[in-house]
Amino acid sequence: MSLAVSHLSKTFGPHRAVDDVSLRVGDGELVALLGPSGCGKTTLLRMIAGLEEPDPHPAASLRFDDREVAGEAVGRREVGFVFQHYALFRQLTVFENVAFGLRVKPWRERPPRAEIRERVLELLRLVQLEGFEQRLPGQLSGGQRQRVALARALAVRPRVLLLDEPFGALDAKVRADLRRWLRRLHDELHVTSLFVTHDQEEALEVADRVVVMQRGRVEQDGSPDEVFHHPANAFVTDFLGQVNLFHGRVQDGQAVFGPLAVDSPPAAEGQAARLLVRPHELEIHPARVGRPGLAATVARLQLAGPLAKVELRGDGPDEIVVSLSHEQVATLGLRVGDAVTVGLKGHRVYVDDYSI
Amino acid sequence: MSRQPRTRQLPGFGLTLGSTLLYLSLLVLLPLAALAAKAASLGWRDFLAAAAEPRVLAAYRLTFGAALAAAGVNAVCGTLVAWALARYRFAGRALLDALIDLPFALPTAVSGIALTALYAPNGWLGQQLAPLGVRVAYTPLGVVVALIFIGLPFVVRTLQPAIEELPAEVEEAAAMLGATRWQTLRRVILPAVLPAVLTGFALSFARALGEYGSVVFISGNLPLRTEIASLLILTKLEQYDYAGATAIATTMLAASFVLLLLINGLQAWAVRRGGGEQR
Numbered sequence: 001m002s003l004a005v006s007h008l009s010k011t012f013g014p015h016r017a018v019d020d021v022s023l024r025v026g027d028g029e030l031v032a033l034l035g036p037s038g039c040g041k042t043t044l045l046r047m048i049a050g051l052e053e054p055d056p057h058p059a060a061s062l063r064f065d066d067r068e069v070a071g072e073a074v075g076r077r078e079v080g081f082v083f084q085h086y087a088l089f090r091q092l093t094v095f096e097n098v099a100f101g102l103r104v105k106p107w108r109e110r111p112p113r114a115e116i117r118e119r120v121l122e123l124l125r126l127v128q129l130e131g132f133e134q135r136l137p138g139q140l141s142g143g144q145r146q147r148v149a150l151a152r153a154l155a156v157r158p159r160v161l162l163l164d165e166p167f168g169a170l171d172a173k174v175r176a177d178l179r180r181w182l183r184r185l186h187d188e189l190h191v192t193s194l195f196v197t198h199d200q201e202e203a204l205e206v207a208d209r210v211v212v213m214q215r216g217r218v219e220q221d222g223s224p225d226e227v228f229h230h231p232a233n234a235f236v237t238d239f240l241g242q243v244n245l246f247h248g249r250v251q252d253g254q255a256v257f258g259p260l261a262v263d264s265p266p267a268a269e270g271q272a273a274r275l276l277v278r279p280h281e282l283e284i285h286p287a288r289v290g291r292p293g294l295a296a297t298v299a300r301l302q303l304a305g306p307l308a309k310v311e312l313r314g315d316g317p318d319e320i321v322v323s324l325s326h327e328q329v330a331t332l333g334l335r336v337g338d339a340v341t342v343g344l345k346g347h348r349v350y351v352d353d354y355s356i
Numbered sequence: 357m358s359r360q361p362r363t364r365q366l367p368g369f370g371l372t373l374g375s376t377l378l379y380l381s382l383l384v385l386l387p388l389a390a391l392a393a394k395a396a397s398l399g400w401r402d403f404l405a406a407a408a409e410p411r412v413l414a415a416y417r418l419t420f421g422a423a424l425a426a427a428g429v430n431a432v433c434g435t436l437v438a439w440a441l442a443r444y445r446f447a448g449r450a451l452l453d454a455l456i457d458l459p460f461a462l463p464t465a466v467s468g469i470a471l472t473a474l475y476a477p478n479g480w481l482g483q484q485l486a487p488l489g490v491r492v493a494y495t496p497l498g499v500v501v502a503l504i505f506i507g508l509p510f511v512v513r514t515l516q517p518a519i520e521e522l523p524a525e526v527e528e529a530a531a532m533l534g535a536t537r538w539q540t541l542r543r544v545i546l547p548a549v550l551p552a553v554l555t556g557f558a559l560s561f562a563r564a565l566g567e568y569g570s571v572v573f574i575s576g577n578l579p580l581r582t583e584i585a586s587l588l589i590l591t592k593l594e595q596y597d598y599a600g601a602t603a604i605a606t607t608m609l610a611a612s613f614v615l616l617l618l619i620n621g622l623q624a625w626a627v628r629r630g631g632g633e634q635r
Contacts, residue, residue: 051528075534087525091547101533104543149529156533 001159001192002027003048007059009216010043010052017043018054019216025160025209028190030183032197032207036239040216041196045162048194049081050074064159080158080191084165086145088137094148095133098123101156123151126185143174150182154189163195167202175199179206200240204228212236234350237276244282244320246275255349258315259294262344267351274350279323281346284310284332286339293341296320298334310334312342388609395606398599406603411579412588415604418496419585420611423564426503431557433504434511435549441512442519456513459506464569471502472574494576499584502570507560514559518552551626558619565612 003025010018018040025031033041046052047062051074054060062070069077088097096103098120102111111119124130127147137145146166153161166182167175183206186193197203203210204224212219212227212235220232231237238245248257255264255273264273285291296312299319308329312320320342324332334340395403406412441453459467475482475492482493492498522545530540568586575582585608592601 049532051532074528074531075536079532081529081532083525083529085523085525087523087529089526089530089544089548091550092543100530100535100543104530104533104535104539152529152533 001065003160003192003194004061004063005044005048006061006063007057008044008047008062009055009057009060010040010047011055016216018047021213021216021218023211023218023221025192025194027192029208030186030193030195030206031209031211032195032203033211033213034197034200034203034239035213035219037198039213041198041213042164044213045164045194045196048160049079049162050077051081078156078159080153080156080161082146082149082153082161082163082166084168086137086142086149086169088145088149088152090137092136093133094124094129094135094137094140095120097137097148098151098155100152105156119155120151123155126154126188127151141174142170143178146170146178150185154191158191161191161193163193165196165198167199168197175202182206204240212239214239231348234274234276234348237348237350241278242321243276243278245318246277246316248273248275250351255351259292260344262347262349264349265351271351275347276350277344277347279309279321280307281344282320282322283343283345284312284322284324284328284334284340285343286332287341289341291341291343293343294320296340296342298336298338298340301329301334301336303329312340314342391602391605391609394598394602398603402599403603403606406597406600407607411583412585412604414580415583415585415588416607416611418499418582419565419608420615422496422499422503422584423561423567425500426507426564427557427561429500429504430507430511430560431553434508434556434560435515435553437508438512438515438519442516456509458509460509464506464567465573467505468502468570468573471498471505471570475501475574493574494578494582496575496582498574498576499571499582502574503564503567506567506570507564510559510563511553511556514556515549515552518549522548551623554619554623554626558616558623561619562612562616565608 005024006022008018008021009016021040021044023031033044035041043052047054050069050072054062054070060070061068064077089100092100099116102116102119105111110116121130121133124133127150129144129147129151132140132144132148137148140148146169150163150166167178170178179202195207204227207224209222210224210227211221214235220227220236222230227236228240231240237243246257246260248255248260250256250264250267250269250271250273251261252269253264254261255275257273257275260275262275267273285293287295294314296314298310299313300311302309302311303326307323308326310322310324310329312322314320322342398406437456441449441456472493473479475485475498477483477486477491477493479493482491485492490497492501526544526548527540530544535543566586568584568590571584572587575584575587577583577587585604589601589604589608592598592604
């Protein structure tokens with residue numbers, strides 16, 4: 001089932017948490033809502049679930065396929081919801097937690113006991129928790145609890161699955177495992193899913209499509225590849241991974257950042273410009289080679305990890321971070337305190353909307 | 357004597373346990389031991405005669421029955437009050453919240469007299485109830501009313517933090533799974549707060565067993581009808597029947613202790629069912 005949100009807003013007092021947002025999730029798609037905390041992504045998710053009432057607006061609508069669900073009760077929307085802190089029923093066993101949605105159905109729709117049992121066991125197999133039926137949530141690890149929560153949400157065969165920072169409370173290793181597992185599970189089940197995260201890596205790795213939000217608005221909506229390599233604006237560039245930021249001005253049609261000058265988007269002379277460069281888009285040469293570029297000294301070498309990270313100190317207040325392969329570091333023979341020049345391999349220039 | 361070197365992770369065990377034992381011995385065990393010693397000097401026959409005469413049996417029945425009834429009413433109504441105070445923000449909430457503690461602070465005689473004035477046949481509420489054939493003052497019902505009054509804060513104060521701790525997400529999760537409000541209440545909320553309800557019930561019950569001041573005014577103290585055990589003990593003392601008083605007191609003590617142990621066991625079971633501490 002597809003999901004279409006149009007012109008939804010939500011105001012809490014003077015604060016506009018969600019500001020006229022529209023988005024679509026296609027049938028069987030897995031979409032990530034990505035943004036910093038407080039950007040309104042959770043509020044948007046809760047409105048879709050029916051846990052939050054959208055501001056009244058003539059154009060506001062929330063459709064599952066062609067069915068308008070804005071006025072429908074939470075339990076009638078056929079939506080599965082997974083909470084960041086699991087929200088399991090702690091006095092019920094794993095089995096009963098998963099069976100809950102089936103047991104509370106009106107008796108006319110309620111499946112017989114044997115069928116409930118079969119369905120619950122099947123789901124526990126799916127989330128790899130066979131043999132845990134009689135445990136209480138308190139006896140499980142965080143990752144296991146979240147898998148129970150997922151099985152519980154799937155038990156009622158929801159047409160849309162909403163996940164609110166599902167891995168937010170877990171440690172790094174478990175998160176990484178679980179998100180790959182979620183992707184495989186989605187490929188198996190193909191249930192239309194929307195999940196909220198503030199972790200760009202998670203969004204880029206798991207989702208078919210990423211919707212980046214800031215201050216209640218959608219900044220960009222595209223494939224992981226698109227938003228990473230062709231970010232729509234400075235915010236998206238900055239948010240999707242580490243960037244080095246340089247401030248400069250437009251001069252003679254070029255954006256000038258100290259010794260670096262690059263082509264500028266059309267802009268008035270003297271306007272402020274920002275240059276955003278990812279660590280892998282910079283190159284380092286020893287200063288003695290005499291290449292043009294930013295002069296800097298090596299402040300720190302971080303050699304753990306698949307790529308080496310070199311932190312440089314230039315004239316700016318912020319350190320410049322460059323990632324290189326370990327071979328490159330070895331070839332350059334970099335040491336802390338070395339004088340180097342930094343050149344650009346790739347970059348993005350943004351001219352600010354306002355002029356000074 | 358050999359000393360074993362022992363290290364404990366948490367310091368202060370010896371000090372705190374020592375003061376706990378000293379404190380409990382001086383304040384609780386010593387007086388109780390004196391009571392038991394006095395009772396032991398009685399001999400079985402005298403003890404039974406004093407502890408099981410019809411007037412005393414009637415007093416036990418009233419005391420335990422009324423205390424159970426009052427604790428039961430408080431467990432239900434106190435849960436509702438605690439729910440309202442913990443869950444909703446409304447005008448006058450702070451005032452209402454402070455009002456709950458009043459039965460703690462009020463001298464029990466004052467509350468007893470106030471309730472009697474209210475429920476007496478010529479009292480403000482008694483007048484309304486009389487045509488319906490309901491008599492409260494000077495009946496066992498009056499005893500229950502007084503015990504409800506003094507027991508209410510125990511339930512409310514135990515439950516409030518437990519309800520505040522319940523994450524709202526759990527209710528939302530139940531609603532998302534299609535549960536009605538009633539199903540959410542019965543299957544999710546009540547089981548989660550049950551241990552706290554039982555604690556409140558036990559506290560309210562224990563308080564009611566020993567209550568004296570508020571009850572003696574409203575009960576009328578009719579032997580075999582509305583006389584509670586603690587009053588009977590006092591009556592015996594006033595008649596210099598120390599043996600009789602001791603026998604009743606010892607029986608009350610033993611029965612209360614067993615009942616409270618049972619309730620605590622029940623509560624421990626409920627906590628285990630609740631899966632202990634977690635979110």
